[in-house]
Amino acid sequence: TQGRSLIWSAHVDVVPATDWEQAFEPRVEGNRVIGRGAVDAKGQVVTALLALGALKELGVRLQGRLEVQFVIEEEFGGNGALALIRAGREADGVVVLEPTNHQVHPANRGALWFRFTVEGKPTHMGRKQEGVSAIEQAVELIHLLQTYEQRLVEESRGVPQFERYEHPVQVNVGTIRGGEWPSMVPAQVALEGGVGFLPNKAMAQVKEELRALVENHGGEWLRSHYRLEFPKLHNDSYAIPSDHPLPVGLQAACSEVGVPAEVFGWNISCDARLYNRVGGMPTVVYGPGETAQAHSRGESIEIEDMLRAAAVLALFAIRWCGAA
Numbered sequence: 001t002q003g004r005s006l007i008w009s010a011h012v013d014v015v016p017a018t019d020w021e022q023a024f025e026p027r028v029e030g031n032r033v034i035g036r037g038a039v040d041a042k043g044q045v046v047t048a049l050l051a052l053g054a055l056k057e058l059g060v061r062l063q064g065r066l067e068v069q070f071v072i073e074e075e076f077g078g079n080g081a082l083a084l085i086r087a088g089r090e091a092d093g094v095v096v097l098e099p100t101n102h103q104v105h106p107a108n109r110g111a112l113w114f115r116f117t118v119e120g121k122p123t124h125m126g127r128k129q130e131g132v133s134a135i136e137q138a139v140e141l142i143h144l145l146q147t148y149e150q151r152l153v154e155e156s157r158g159v160p161q162f163e164r165y166e167h168p169v170q171v172n173v174g175t176i177r178g179g180e181w182p183s184m185v186p187a188q189v190a191l192e193g194g195v196g197f198l199p200n201k202a203m204a205q206v207k208e209e210l211r212a213l214v215e216n217h218g219g220e221w222l223r224s225h226y227r228l229e230f231p232k233l234h235n236d237s238y239a240i241p242s243d244h245p246l247p248v249g250l251q252a253a254c255s256e257v258g259v260p261a262e263v264f265g266w267n268i269s270c271d272a273r274l275y276n277r278v279g280g281m282p283t284v285v286y287g288p289g290e291t292a293q294a295h296s297r298g299e300s301i302e303i304e305d306m307l308r309a310a311a312v313l314a315l316f317a318i319r320w321c322g323a324a
Helices: 038-057 079-086 125-130 134-155 203-217 220-224 245-257 272-278 303-321
Strands: 006-011 027-029 032-034 066-071 094-097 110-119 171-178 188-197 226-229 283-286 300-302
Touching: 006 038, 006 079, 006 303, 032 038, 038 066, 038 094, 038 300, 038 303, 066 079, 079 272, 094 272, 110 134, 110 203, 134 171, 134 188, 134 203, 134 220, 188 203, 203 220, 203 226, 220 226, 245 283, 245 303, 272 283, 300 303
Parallel strands: 006 066, 006 094, 094 283
Antiparallel strands: 027 032, 032 300, 110 188, 110 226, 171 188
16 A cells, blocks of 8 residues: 655755854764754754664665655755755655754744835935935834834734744844935935745735835835835745644654654744645644754754654654555
8 A cells, every 4th residue: 555655854055154163163062963054954954864764774664655855045045945846846745854842833934025225315414404314214114114013913913823922923124224425315225124924914915015004104205215125035924734634643753752742833934835835735844953043153953852853753754654
């Protein structure tokens, strides 16, 4: 009898190390591996390999196909996973390995980056009253974005699988560039940031709400002197039911191994939404290690934690795919 097929996916790219000089000289201290990517997501790669090794050593012959994918560019939008999905790699279920501290996430928050460009009317400081400051207009825009965040948070309360989060969504201004000279009324400001959103909103809806924010609530000058673009990150949200056999089965495997696990939505974005939204596959996010360690200085993962997660994955593969 042919069992259900399964994909395990983990990414091999990492974020920059900035001021962490020893980031790419991994070391073991006690029970922890320390280095850039230790938890996000090289530790997840090792976990998958350990699980495969366990299945082989136990002589398990799965009835369904198990495919392990190690992909690139997760940190920059997911081109590695997308390429495999478009190449026709598919399965009855997907486990995307990320540091969830063994929690099982059948839903993810989305993330959309935006760029506002605000034009002013430049002039000499001595003639300030005859000009329009692009910086002051950008300050008005930031206040509008803060009110949008408050509205977004309220509209996101009670969304299934995200009820536990006090602030499940965010509107963040990440960079501001503008002004040319201290005694000159600034001509232009470029403001970039991001919006986190839940499966209750489509990405196109978030884009339209940002545009309407200025058109309906901005001042007269701002409404006619801004440009809104979305040239960078487009991570959609996604969700499958929490009682789907995939998260239910994975949580049961955690329980059998003795790892406490709950099923709920993750307020972070990763490759999972591509497997689900583009590939049409039931998808969950699971893995060892803590999210707080990801992208951090001194990033690390516990070796025992990887071993526990490997046991969970191996057991779940047997249950999901069946064994001869």
